[in-house]
Amino acid sequence: MMVFDMRVTAESIFEIDDAENIYRAVLPESESNDFERSVVDISVTDTGLLLNITANDSVSMRSALNTWLRLVQIAYEIGEVSQPFFNEEYR
Amino acid sequence: MMVFDMRVTAESIFEIDDAENIYRAVLPESESNDFERSVVDISVTDTGLLLNITANDSVSMRSALNTWLRLVQIAYEIGEVSQPFFNEEYR
Incomplete structure (x- = not known):
């Protein structure tokens, strides 16, 4: 497949509410250098998470976005599903 | 699959250079209402194209981003490949 710069x-x-925990869950992935043609930066804001990606072409952008949107979605779902176990009724 | 808001x-x-032509090529897609859980807006800027997507969840965001990044990539490649045929040597 041709890749144009x-x-x-x-x-x-x-x-999202639980941004700090999601940030800590996905942060190690940003330190891995799996993405040669893109640079990823994630940070916590007062309303949630901010994900910045720069890529040399849209194919690399799609790959990085897909990975990171999935990582955030999974971390978010794990938080939602496991939430009851941290509440009073399970102590 | 659980979808959390x-x-x-x-x-x-x-x-990109050829933003105006790419914009005209992909614009009809923004008028289709295939994306119930996301809103897409594309515009031409002085340095290229600006694509804004708002979605109710990251699964819808991934779907819309994948579609639009692919649309722009294809329109861009068609422009690159067909360029010689519009130049002097083929007239």
């Missing part, structure tokens, strides 16, 4: 930047904002 | 917005900037 086309610089792409994507800023994604997730409005 | 988690509002996500993504702003993607494509730094």
Whole structure:
């Protein structure tokens, strides 16, 4: 598949409550260097998470976005599902 | 698959030359209402294309982003490949 150089930047904002825990869960992935053609930065904001990705082409952008949207979704779901076990009724 | 409501917005900037033609090629897709759980807006800027997507959850965001990144990539490649045929040597 031809890959044409086309610089792409994507800023994604997730409005979620449990941002700090999700951030800690996915942060190690940002330190792995699986993404040669893109750079990922994730941070916590007062309304949720901010995900910034810069890539050299839209194919690399799609790959990085897919991975990170999935990582955030999974971390979010685990938090939602496991929440009851941290509440009073299970202590 | 559980889908949790988690509002996500993504702003993607494509730094490309042929933005006006790519914009015209992909614009009809933004008028189709295939994306119930996300809203897509694409516009031309002085450095390329600006793609704004808002979605109710990250699964819908991934679907819309994948579609739109692919649409822009294909329109871009068609422009690159067909360019010689519009140049002097083929007239």
